[in-house]
Amino acid sequence: MRTALAGTTGNAMLMGLAEVSTPVGWVLLPGLLGVSARPRVAALVSAWAGVLLALSVVVPVIPGHRSDPQALLASAAGLAAVPVLAWARRRTRTAALARVAAPTDVAVFTVPAGPGSAALAICGTAGEIGAAVPVRGGGLRVLLGTVTGAALDTPTGRRAIEQAFRRAAAGPRRTVPHLVGALDRVVRDLAPAGHLRATIVDVDRAGSVRAVRCGSPDLVVAAGSRAEPAGVPQGPAIGSTEPGDHAPPGPVTGRRIAVVGTGFTDAHGERWLRVLDQVAAGDDPARTAQLLTRGARGARRTGPALVIDPEPPSRR
Structure with a gap:
């Protein structure tokens, strides 16, 4: 869990410093980390990635998504899907x-x-x-x-x-x-x-x-x-x-x-x-x-x- 959260944080910092505003940059790594983990860890990773996204918009010194509605909506949809995919993957395996x-x-x-x-x-x-x-x-x-x-x-x-x-x-x-x-x-x-x-x-x-x-x-x-x-x-x-x-x-x-x-x-x-x-x-x-x-x-x-x-x- 700590590794997944650290990876999500590092990815957000890198995307912010690079002024990347496309959803794939902010969501791809958290999505991969979340889907490969247990559903509970996936939900926590998605929530933390969402907080970091919000900070990139609210805090002026942090570049990132800014306030692009389409980018924010795409990232939110992607992060919401991560726990669902993790749960489906676990359910398929344990079935x-x-x-x-x-x-x-x-x-x-x-x-x-x-x-x-x-x-x-x-x-x-x-x-x-x-x-x-x-x-x-x-x-x-x-x-x-x-x-x-x-x-x-x-x-x-x-x-x-x-x-x-x-x-x-x-x-x-x-x-x-x-x-x-x-x-x-x-x-x-x-x-x-x-x-x-x-x-x-x-x-x-x-x-x-x-x-x-x-x-x-x-x-x-x-x-x-x-x-x-x-x-x-x-x-x-x-x-x-x-x-x-x-x-x-x-x-x-x-x-x-x-x-x-x-x-x-x-x-x-x-x-x-x-x-x-x-x-x-x-x-x-x-x-x-x-x-x-x-x-x-x-x-x-x-x-x-x-x-x-x-x-x-x-x-x-």
Whole structure:
């Protein structure tokens, strides 16, 4: 938010000094900043840009729009449209995410994943990180993991990591290494002594799955009635080593793919892979994701959990 407001202010100062009175000069940058942000931030950016426009008219020492009615009307219309466009963009993206019925101690969301579908279960357990971003064209990018460190394991710290991932994952041309780098910078800024053990999954529009492991358990694929490790190379946790030392993303194939965090393996111990045998059963990824959050021997739920069916039911 501060970056958007600073950019709007700097743009107004530059337009004023250059004596630019055309609407595009005053509205283009605030519009780009607002549309790419959340609706609330977009509304604030538009309001602040409107105040700066008014100052350029009222204060004689500030060049700018002066009192050209047509320019003022065009700028006002453009600024009013920014929050609307930001809201429409957010609504289009979140419309693909649908929350399904589940017990009160777990939230389960379904989302398209290429020609197939995926389900993300979140429990609100300590250190839990989970975010899914539908990508234009039918793709999907998911962050799933656990944070370590007092500065990271707070609602503010976890939210900052998830929001940074959503921003970085929104671009259709972003690669998995780019997402790891963006998260690495955020983790180091928030807590130099903390780190994020995470798996980042990318599903393209054709249903091909690639994943990178950063200190997290291996992905699991359904093979017959059993679950088997996918064999994705493991790299160090995000923020724990020098940037650029992370493992490359690896392809993952299977009729069903499951991803869990270190909380799952810690809770189930050496039995964690046997517990994941249930990934191969059933036809509903949402139900499977919910089952994977159940604690060992009646203990508290442990999340997050992600289940992906890369192909539609007709092809399985």
